[in-house]
Amino acid sequence: DIVMTQSPESLAVSLGERATINCKSSQSVLYSSNNKNYLTWYQQKPGQPPKLLIYSASTRESGVPDRFSGSGSGTDFTLTISSLQAEDVAVYYCQQYYSTPITFGQGTRLEIK
Amino acid sequence: EVQLVESGGGLVQSGGSLRLSCAASGFTFSTYWMHWVRQVPGKGLVWVSRIDTDGSDTSYADSVKGRFTISRDNAKNTLYLQMTSLRAEDTAVYYCARAYCTHALCFTSVYDYWGQGTLVTVSS
Numbered sequence: 001d002i003v004m005t006q007s008p009e010s011l012a013v014s015l016g017e018r019a020t021i022n023c024k025s026s027q028s029v030l031y032s033s034n035n036k037n038y039l040t041w042y043q044q045k046p047g048q049p050p051k052l053l054i055y056s057a058s059t060r061e062s063g064v065p066d067r068f069s070g071s072g073s074g075t076d077f078t079l080t081i082s083s084l085q086a087e088d089v090a091v092y093y094c095q096q097y098y099s100t101p102i103t104f105g106q107g108t109r110l111e112i113k
Numbered sequence: 114e115v116q117l118v119e120s121g122g123g124l125v126q127s128g129g130s131l132r133l134s135c136a137a138s139g140f141t142f143s144t145y146w147m148h149w150v151r152q153v154p155g156k157g158l159v160w161v162s163r164i165d166t167d168g169s170d171t172s173y174a175d176s177v178k179g180r181f182t183i184s185r186d187n188a189k190n191t192l193y194l195q196m197t198s199l200r201a202e203d204t205a206v207y208y209c210a211r212a213y214c215t216h217a218l219c220f221t222s223v224y225d226y227w228g229q230g231t232l233v234t235v236s237s
């Protein structure tokens with residue numbers, strides 16, 4: 001199984017500042033035949049199901065604000081929120097879909113400082 | 114509007130069984146892969162199972178293999194999860210989730226829509 005490890009576990013950032021969340025996979029999730037990273041990011045707010053933010057490591061889902069961006073390749077990935085807004089308070093998860101079983105990171109809780 | 118509505122959760126004794134349902138609407142259900150993902154309240158997301166469009170290909174997490182069965186009825190636009198030999202560690206909110214697929218791009222295991230979840234509590 002591919003183990004996904006996120007850091008930090010929790011993060012407090014001031015409004016308008018940058019937030020950075022890291023995700024590391026225990027093996028590469030880069031699919032060589034198409035050069036795509038099989039990595040997604042989700043946002044989960046209290047009492048709600050997760051919401052898809054980014055797929056293929058760096059492609060923003062339609063309707064997701066452009067302050068959210070994803071980067072990285074192979075085994076190391078980053079979700080960046082360029083200017084934190086109050087509505088971004090949530091838990092963020094990375095997920096690999098390179099192989100079954102599908103696995104998620106343990107989550108990073110993002111709060112306002 | 115895409116909607117996924119889970120039902121069937123509840124309180125069951127260890128060793129018991131439950132069948133979860135996920136009623137889909139607002140899209141052509143028969144053309145999408147579907148998954149079950151669970152979450153212990155306050156904890157992280159754990160993939161449980163997935164099924165292809167016609168039900169011929171299924172896959173399970175090791176923790177539920179042999180105990181849970183995923184299925185679908187495309188005529189009824191409904192996804193199921195039959196859970197048997199339930200254990201205390203199966204206690205969680207169970208979400209059904211749709212795999213992302215547009216005219217340009219499809220993934221079997223990226224989730225663009227989720228239901229609100231149904232809580233399963235297994236008492237020991």
